[in-house]
Amino acid sequence: MTEFKNTERELHRFRLRLSVAGMFVFICFGLLAARFVWLQAYRHDHYAAQAEENRISVVPVVPNRGLIVDRKGVVLARNFAAYTLEITPSKIRGDLDSLIDELSKVVDIQLKDRRRFRRQLEESKNFESLPIRTRLSDEEVAHFTAQRFRFPGVDIQARLFRQYPLGTVASHVIGYIGRVSQRDAERIDEMEDAANYNGTTYIGKEGLEKSYEKQLHGVTGYEEVEVSASGRAVRTLSRTPATPGSNLILSIDIELQKVVEQAFGNQRGALIAIEPSTGDILAYVSMPNFDPNLFVEGIDQQSWDELNTSPDKPLVNRPLSGTYPPGSTYKPFMALAALELGKRTPNQAIADPGYFNFGNHKFRDDKEGGHGTVDMFRSIVQSCDTYYYMLANDMGVDTMHDFMQPFGFGRLTGIDLDHEKAGVLPSMQWKRNAYKKPAQQKWYAGETISLGIGQGYNSFTPLQLAHAVATLANNGVVMKPHLVKIVEDGGTRARTATVPKESFRIPLQQKNIDVIKNAMVGVTREGTAAKVFAGAAYLSGGKTGTAQVVSIKKNEKYNANRIDERHRDHALYIAFAPAEQPKIALALIVENGGWGATAAAPIARAALDYYLLGKRNAPAGDAPAAKDAILARDDADADTHAVAAMRAEQDSEGGPKAGGESQGNQE
Structure with missing residues (x-):
């Protein structure tokens, strides 16, 4: 039988399929056109920028x-x-090591x-x-x-x-x-x-x-x-x-800096020299030092180990972060406080038997039998401890704290370097904050006595001590110590001074300042630094000091030869010159140097000779030779005898032995 197709139905199906296909193609082209419009009209700027960035870097x-x-x-x-x-x-x-091998x-x-x-x-x-x-x-x-x-x-x-x-x-x-x-x-x-x-x-x-x-x-x-x-x-x-x-x-005078670094030789320590009228730091020495060129491209491990593990700690910035007891360099400030607060007059004298009794404890003077009759001038020139034991007892710890603080003791100076330490200027409130146990927070009266000679809890940076000396030399006008004197703009070359004016003034009587300065001049003429400054072509004021590092056993006499070198006393010296109108003031410490007059004062003399006269002294000897000279006891330095004698009997009512808590902190 023959099958006849329905032509009309087939034609309908074909037209339907064609319409669906046409609609699909139309939608696709519509979507493409819409996307094209979106990219060209609405996102043009975005993609144009991206294309430009691919071309421009x-x-x-x-x-x-x-x-x-x-x-x-x-x-x-x-x-x-x-x-x-x-x-x-x-x-x-690929492998980085292989590449480096080929390189x-x-x-x-x-x-x-x-x-x-x-x-x-x-x-x-x-x-x-x-x-x-x-x-x-x-x-x-x-x-x-x-x-x-x-x-x-x-x-x-x-x-x-x-x-x-x-x-x-x-x-x-x-x-x-x-x-x-x-x-x-x-x-x-x-x-x-x-x-x-x-x-x-x-x-x-x-x-x-x-x-x-x-x-x-x-x-x-x-x-x-x-x-x-x-x-x-x-x-x-x-x-x-x-x-x-x-x-x-x-503000640094680099030639003065070189002279001082050379004078230190192989000894450890620090020196700060300041121009009193401006606060310019003329020399800033921390010994030993290091070569900064080693660090620019990354220091090698061997050099790092040598610097980081050295017992001399060359990376420690001693003027800024090393804290030490000031020893007898504190006495001129104690004497000034006595005058300003009416605790003493210049001519008021004491009879020094060679010790000061407080309760059941005896605080010994440097000279057995005492200095005899001592007024304020002789107390500084001869560095009489008994005078300042008595003065500290009369003043009290908080009175001392309040007077000393404006000079910069126990507070940041604001120098233009990081990591400055504040040190310790003790007070009753300080001790309450520093300790946790109630028994430790109590201030014992016996702890006040050793503060008068710069021991006990006193602990300052060399920078603070130099700043205080500069303020004294500047008659109480406080200038902020700084290392950068002028900033010169890299574009305009305009210059801006960093410290254009004084910070503030300490209200001091000029007659009292003159008494202290005159006594410090006496130190270099007839006192503990007279031998070092003999023949100087200028007049300077100064004060030697010796600071205890560790305590020794009770009733045991201090003997540097029997003590490990790093446990010996620190040697200090402060100075200003010329005495009539100071152009330079300085403070320095020689760690474990022993005696201020023997170890520290000669470095100060070298600095002053160069800055005032342009004179360069002979290079310092090596460390062993310097140490031999230090161990040769110089009877002119009474400060040393003071520390040695003081060690025996100063355990005061539960407080620390004088200086025992004030070891130089260089960590």
Whole structure:
């Protein structure tokens, strides 16, 4: 049987299918058109910017870091250009060690370079370029350039490097810079001007390099660079130049600094010299010192271990963070307090039997049998302890605290360096805050006695002591001590003084100041420092001091020869000159030096001779020779006898032995 198709039905189906297909094609084209309109009309600016960014790269231009110079223009920190061989870890395909092995066949790469690179790799982001070799020679640059195609992700960069041309001189003042670590990067991200550090790979780590980081850094510039598809720069489209960092003009006289560092020789200690009328720090010495150049590119492990484990602690900034009892250098301030508070008159004298009894305890003087009749002048010139035992007992701890605080004892000076310590100027409130147990919080009357001779809980930094001497020399006018005298703008060259005016004035009577100054002049004419300053072409005021480091057993006599060198007493000296109109005031300490007149005063003489006369003394001897001289007991230094005698019987009503709690803190 023949089957006939329904033509009408087939035609209907075909038309239906054609309509559905047409509708589908129409919808698809409609969607494409809508997407086209969306991209072209509504998202045009966004994608145009992205396309432009693929063609244009914004490159930060790191500014030149500012210079650091001394008060006479001698350069202490500068920049120089050199080539570095750098690796970008994110661009390396394959084993990094194998790549470095191959690189070492082209450019000399030492084991220390590898270790430094690994340490920086751990601290840095993976996409940053890190130096594997610095300061390449022209020959090494040419050799690598010819082989560059073999090392994708490795390139030569021209960079500025920091250099400290004087090496160890004034290293604790200048500090150093180093590569930005992960911790530094996190700190930068929190700063308001974080964008200013784009492209920056080095930052101040210590000293003035750190405390004046913002001024030294400058303002980052930018370049718009056209790049190829491979990322290679084709041409520079526009440039916003970087503004160089500001230059720091220090108050330091670097030649005076050298003289003092040389005078210390191999001894440990610190000296601060200040111009009283301005607060300019003329010399800032911490011995031993270190070479800041070691830190710029990352210090090698051997050098770090030598510095960090040395018992001499060369990395410790002693003037700033070393705290010590002031010893007899405290006596002129005690005498001034007595005059100002009406506790003594200049001519009022005591009979010194060689000791002071308090309760059942005997506080001995330096001289067996005593000094006889002692007025204020003789108390300072001969360094009579009994006079100040009695004075401290009459004044009381809180009265002493309140008078001494404006001079800067026990408080931050505000110097332009980080990590300053406040030290301890004791008071009843201080002890309540310092201890937890009620028995320890109580202030015992016997603890007051040893404070009068600069022992007990007294513990100050050399900077505080120098600041106090400068204030005394300046007749009570307080100038903030500072290391940077002027900041010179890197762009405009405009100069700004850092301390343009006085901080405040301590209300002191000039006649009382003159009494103290005259007595301190007596120290250099006929007192404990007379031998050291004999023949000086200028008149100076001074005071020797000796500070106990550790206590010895009761009734045992102090003998430096029988004590470990690092447990011997510290030697101190304070001075100002010329006496008529002081241009310089200083304080210094020689750790474990023994006696102020023997170990410390000669260094002060060398500093004053150079600053006032331009005279350079012979270099100091080596440490053993200096120590032999110290151990040769000089009867002229009464301060030493005072500390030695004082040790025997000063256990006062549960309080510490004089000086026993005040060991120099250098940690």
